[in-house]
Amino acid sequence: MVTEDDTRWPPGLFGLPKRHGKIRDLSRFDALFFKTHPKQAHAMDPQLRLLMETSYEAIVDAGYDPAAFGGRNVGVFVGAYMCDSANASREAAFTSTDGYAFLGNIKAMFANRISYALDFQGPSLTVDTACSSTMTALNEAVLALRSGRCQAAIVGSSHLTLDPAMALPLLRMGLLSEAGRCASFDKECTGVARTETVGAFFLQRASDARRVYAKVVNVGINADGFKAEGVIYPSGKLRAQLMREVYAEVNIDPREVEYVEAQGVGTKAADPQELAAISAVFCKPGRKAPLKIGSVKSNIGHAEGASGIASVAKVILMMETRAIPPNLHFKEPNPDIPSLHDGSIEVVDKVTPFNGGLVGINSKGFSGANAHAVLEPNPGPSVDTLPRAIIEIPRLVLMAGRTKDSLTNTLNRMESEGPYPDSAYALLNRVGQPSVKQFPYRGYALVSMEEGSAKDVKVIEQAPSVKRPLWFVFTGLGSQWRGMAREMMQFDLFARSIHKSHDVLEPFGVDLIDLVTSEKAQPETMASPFVSITAIQVALVAVLRAIGIQPDGIIGHSIGEAGCAYADGGLTAEQAVLCSYWQGRCTELGSLPKGAMAAVGLAWEEGTKRCPPHVYPACHNAEDSVTVAGPAEAVAKMVAELKSENIFVREVDTMSAAFHCRHVHTIGPALLDVLRKAIPDPKPRSQRWISSSVPQCRWNEPAAQLCSAEYQVNNYLSPVLFREALEHVPENAIVVEIAPHCLLQPILRRALGAGASCLGLMKRNANNLEFFLGSLGKLHTLGVQMDLSALYPPVPWPVPRGTPSIAHLVSWDHSESWTVPGWKDFPMPVQRHPVVAGCVRLGRSSQSEETTITPSPTKQQSDGRRKRNVIQSVAHIIGVKDPSSLDPRTSLGELGVDSMMNADVKMIMERDFDLELSMQDIRDLTLCQLRDFAEGGTSSLTRQEKPATL
Known part of the structure; x- marks a missing residue:
């Protein structure tokens, strides 16, 4: 701003104009x-x-x-x-x-x-x-x-x-x-x-x-x-x-x-x-x-x-x-x-x-x-002419900062200025994940696009200095709930995946969309939770793939291995959903005796010892957690005994089935027959998929290396070795639970320790738009790279005209101040300066810090100057030592007087000879003409200027 202040030097210093433009703070630099x-x-x-x-x-x-x-x-x-x-x-x-x-x-x-x-x-x-x-x-x-x-x-x-x-x-x-x-x-x-x-x-x-x-x-x-x-x-x-x-x-x-x-x-x-x-x-x-x-x-x-x-x-x-x-x-x-x-x-x-x-x-x-x-x-069009797409979905904005304070200020500024158009958020998400080495702090904001909504959700964390391994864990039965996908269907990618799975199941009389979106009670069929969980897992993986998130390792719990197979590329989305459907459907058609399952707070060995006849350890969940399965009456008796001893125990709703034990072995042949039709050409399993249904001692067997019908049947019939699989997860891993509800979080945190970071993508009865986006934001703070452009309606590139600038949202570390020279730091020797008609002390004396200007000449001094020969003055201005060498008939222009010297001549004539020169250029005058005007005391000297022409 052009102001009068002492930001650079005292106003009027050395006769300079008091007002000039200044940038506010020059000392900050990262x-x-x-x-x-x-x-x-x-x-x-x-x-x-x-x-x-x-x-x-x-x-x-x-x-x-x-x-x-x-x-x-x-x-x-x-x-x-x-x-x-x-x-x-x-x-x-x-x-x-x-x-x-x-x-x-x-x-x-x-x-x-x-x-x-x-x-x-x-x-x-x-x-x-x-x-x-x-x-x-x-x-x-x-x-x-x-x-x-x-x-x-x-x-x-x-x-x-x-x-x-x-x-x-x-x-x-x-x-x-x-x-x-x-x-x-x-x-x-x-x-x-x-x-x-x-x-x-x-x-x-x-x-x-x-x-x-x-x-x-x-x-x-x-x-x-x-x-x-x-x-x-x-x-x-x-x-x-x-x-x-x-x-x-x-x-x-x-x-x-x-x-x-x-x-x-x-x-x-x-x-x-x-x-x-x-x-x-x-x-x-x-x-x-x-x-x-x-x-x-x-x-x-x-x-x-x-x-x-x-x-x-x-x-x-x-x-x-x-x-x-x-x-x-x-x-x-x-x-x-x-x-x-x-x-x-x-x-x-x-x-x-x-x-x-x-x-x-x-x-x-x-x-x-x-x-x-x-x-x-x-x-292109103005951003104001484009409709705001899907305002119900909050905008997740990923940011990075040099310091926590600077990133906090940036997020606060973004909130105060927002909400921005989608094109601005698209730009921000393109640049919000720079090198952790350069921008060690990661933050994100959830910005509501609806009027009158609550303040933005803002989170800031210091990102890890090294890339951490990312693991997916696919949860099994128990993670389903009414209306589990209703909010998530607002994401187009998610909805498209669910619709494709719906089309696969529709010939079998399954209304998948109703199953995962309706909050009304559904008719209880065994296939319903199976297909609901797998279809949502497939949709979540599709979304994560689209935004560039791929796992380094994969583990599934129970039917979660169908989701593993899709994430690993062993099954298509259609095959994964059909695999789960047939597991549930064959269970319904198997005429099994009434069974039950219960989670018990005991170690595997102790839990095995406590199982009565015909009750088996079915799932090794954690060091202190085992799920048992067997006939309903026997399981109920065991539950009562454990409760009487104050041992943790909780019955699991499996719709009267006892999975992963001998109780369902009679289903095996029928299930294998239908799955061989659904998976005609088995693909190899990659090494990143850690099996929880095949003991490690058998991993090199051919049957364990293929994602085949036989592998899926084995998963259905065999105990779940989840605890053993978790031993392969690195201690510093980021573990993402892929399920309609993050059921396994307590088990994962206990099993993996403080070095791992565990989070879910969906949660029962939560606002899952915010929960899912918040989980992506947490992944960002943990250093996971992603491209959110696929998550929201497409933005035209280049972005529309009027998209706000985002340059000011770069989060610098300006905690240090650096040297800015002040006006007193510059060398300013004493010199005669004709503009102020005297001697200006441009430097500082040892006695005083004040700048001094000597008084202007008196009238007597000016009269004396009038007697000086004009030619001598011109000679002094142009640097000629001997004025007599100048020919008075020579014009100033011929002597090399340019427009800058012209100003000096004009000033000398006005100051020393009391002449008012209103012309812009006197270089056409000869020295003789100039002397005659001065000695004749002419009070003004004018010349008609021609307009500039080209």
């Missing part, structure tokens, strides 16, 4: 992330520190993890002009032998350090063409992309005003606005207000882009060449030539351009020249409407070498919002600009609709380097 040790970070120009972070943020905002470009052919093109810190570090560079002040303050490092920190291996260069540096850097980046020298590029620029002495030459040349504002194109254009800007944008080929703010149609550069007025005097002729060439190269009629973001510095020389060039190119006969123009310098000031970044940012905002922001300080058109008076050009001085046409951006360096770019807006 040094460790950018591989910068403290000694270098302190010695580094704050511009470079900010450039590194903004470059990273630009790539994130584009929807990419910058680490994905490491080691690739990505270019870095930085426009930089001033490097104030180099002045403050000069003394350190001479007194220190480590070289860090040198390395941190040379402009080459502005690009090269970014390439180094992010491991970008494409072209890397810093461009300095003064105020057109940014646009020149853009030109180089576009050429590199078009030629194939890089696949993507960072274009950045920076400008900080740290050293007040750097502004004194501009003050001397009369280029600074005393009021501290840029009155672009206005009658009262009295100079520029300096400001600070640091920014970057990511340039890609359109086919690679996930976000398109604007398309670079063309860009070009040229130079003014020689000008009699001097190197810094603007040339409208060459600017017009450049603009014609830029549009001709892409076969565009400039009259089609809707808006031009002009340089618009707000000086009497520059604005007329620039608008004369613009008028000549864009306002030829046949144009249908006045050309709209503006300059962001009227809003934020002149950022000099980084001014092009500000211009591009303004145009992008204009294209995103479809509104052109107004020029400030425009009250009365500059009388020296005819096009503002004849209606061919219109300065936008109020918020004006932008119709989405082509936009030109003009830039010029006072060095004579010109640049012009043509941008085209994203032609």
